[in-house]
Amino acid sequence: MSTDAPNPTEETCETGAAPSRRSSAARRLLRDPQAVVTAGLLLVIVVLGLLAPLLAGHGPNEASLDAINADPGTPGYPLGGDGSGRDIFARLLHSINTSVVSALIAASIALAIGVTAGLVGGYFERRVRGLTEWAFSLIMTLPGLLLLIVLMPVTGGDYRTTMAIFGVLLSPGIYRLVRNLVVGVKNETYVDAARVSGLTTPRILGRHVLVAVRGPVVIATAFLAGQAITLQSGLAFLGVGSSAAPSFGAMISEGFLNLYEEPLQFVWPSALLGIINAALVLFGNALRDTLQGAQPKPAKIVRTGPEAAAPADAGPAAGLLTVEDLAIAYPAPSGELQEVVSGVTLSLSSGETLGLVGESGSGKTQTAFAVLGVLPAEAVVTRGSIRLDGRELLGLGEGELRDVRGRSIAYVPQEPMSNLDPSFTVGAQLVEGVRAAATSRISRRDARARVLALLKRVGIPDPERTFRSYPHQISGGMAQRVLIAGAVASRPVLLIADEPTTALDVTVQAEILDLLRDLEKELNMAVLLVTHDFGVVADICDRVAVMRHGEIVETGTTAELFGDPRHAYTRMLLDSIPGDAVRSDPPPGDAAGRGPGPSGETVAKEAR
């Protein structure tokens, strides 16, 4: 919507755009050094493990009395021998295989159970979900490590069986993840549309729901693998399970016993285990950044002040607010600056309402945000000036700006609900605002009285009750009244309203517009109203500025603009209003009798 940072590449026209190349997730991953390094490292380690029989001169459990505690570099024992005379290098390589198999078994079992149950539990009705919830809560109550040790007689000490059980124990995490994602996706209208299209439930799950959850699941898998490897090593370190399988844990444990004689024996397995785990975690993080995170903007931020510094005392300014030749730009991915507002000039006097009209992407909200001084961090004001009562606002420090915003300029947003904090009562939020904006310290009680008076003024029928209510307990129209009350509390000279009625019903909209009009008169405020609705403009604005592609194409009084629009774009917009035109052609059923549809249609249907 218009409040988003503008996307310069977005097509605002309806005609076909040139096909842009999509960069697949894999390709983006390849451009991330962290992902490339960690994935490469893991690949090398896995290949080393696979080639173990070729690379190592001995079997992992092959003991030789000559090699007991052999020094590194002994022929045939590149990393030396351990306390039992086994080749440390061979054991290291074979331990990699143990770790990889552990990770594969545990992760695939956790995924198979967790994803399936998550899809089912998330998509179907409450009763099914109750069942899956119960089952997974039960699994979560089991003490994992303890259970694996206790079950040793059952598993026979085989680490693979242990890892399979561990996979089951890990599945609740995956289940929770998938279920939450599915519950979110299920309510998307594209899933409804798929149901209406006649898709079967398995097809919807496989095609529409699973695609949406695969990213987070892939990320979770990287961490699952790390957990499995750690646990397997931990168990082996404790000496639980068969000692036949070479394992980092067992090697660390043996190295530990030899710590004072041959400290290096302890270092090799620890280092490799550490590297594998670190690589998995870092790779998981890189995956998350690529698949989920916002790409950091590559361009550097150049914050330049206004180049043509306007004289500080501009004499008797034309109006209360004057914006001159304002240009705002955003860094494009290529690093260049792309202007979204280019050379906007407008002025506004006290007691006047100026409508800033335009379609989405026209730069109207950006202009309003610039006046408020709340542009996103990456936005750059490349030139121009914004003066309030003769005082230049561009280039003011954050502290000074906050002062101006609290007292002189007030703001009414588009979405009243998302601009109230759900965890505090309406009254508490308003009292805080009133005290912060007050020029002298006022007591909590005085502030409260002031807020109640304000709530009454903005037409809230029971101010006391609304004061005590939480935002979710009041309607959208009431919430907007509350925000207006907060905005006018400091008797601002300028009120900026960004689509203040777009989210409201028409009957409520009419009341809010009435309220804004009354307050404007009463406080002799200047109102800058950002809107796309010409009905709202006709209702409340004295003057109008029409914006398109970051420029003002036409300014004039409301009567002039509606009576004699000069710019072609304005005329096009005005012509687009549905207006009073009533559909005149009768339905075909009336003219030709209500048959089973036009015959041409039936033919076409049979022809395919």
Next chain:
Amino acid sequence: MTAPLLDVDGLRVAYPGRGFRARPVEVLHGVSLTVGEGETLGVVGESGSGKTTIGRAVLGLVKPSGGRVRFQGRDITHAPARARRALARDLQVVFQDPYGSLNPNLTVGDILSEPLVVQGASLKDARARMRALLDQVGLPANAPERLPREFSGGQRQRVAIARALAPEPRLIVCDEPVSALDLSTQARVLDLFIDIQRRTGVAYLFVSHDLAVVRHVSHRVSVVYRGDIVETGPAGAVTSEPEHPYTRRLLLAAPVADPDEQARRRAERRRLQDAEIGQGAHG
């Protein structure tokens, strides 16, 4: 007279209440309406009036708690899943949000061919049909390889319309299909709806909060207020000389793009409001 295409009679819908043993909340209290072949019935109402629920109940996305929905003479009130899937050929939908109604992970080609393939068309036929559909809604021919996010809001809504048109349905439920669009885009998409109707004879159940939009596309209009239809009639009559006081209030509240006319309406609305407060009927 033959039976209408869609006949909704005494439709009631209740959502389960929040909390333990909470009573269900009824959002539709017996709504009746009909849509004829090739006709547009506009359903207008404010948020929370239940207008969207009517469309969802017709589509089978919510379960009615009472009443009857007949489509092409058959009772589909509680149609089982298999019958619903068969209905997809004749009954389609266009949703409000052109961002949420297209799966962001699928290409436009996949989105459009899916319903056709599900209905048993071969991939080759589906492709040919897709080209015709894209042409019909005015999208470029290279659209199938692209993802929804590469399109503007208006173009996405065209994709959604093309998807609804794919199986050549008899009725499309349009749930606020132009509310999220810019003014000029909105006008073009509305014209596209009318144009398609003239060419294919499809009927629309057109749900919207915007009286001007509804007036533009509808032959007849029903006004919903708090779960009841308070007024139904020809579009011209309902939107210029409404009978029900609520419709009158709605009409006067909608601002018109004419400063003088708007000032007159504002005065009249305030007079009406004062009169109501005076009577104590509204307050």
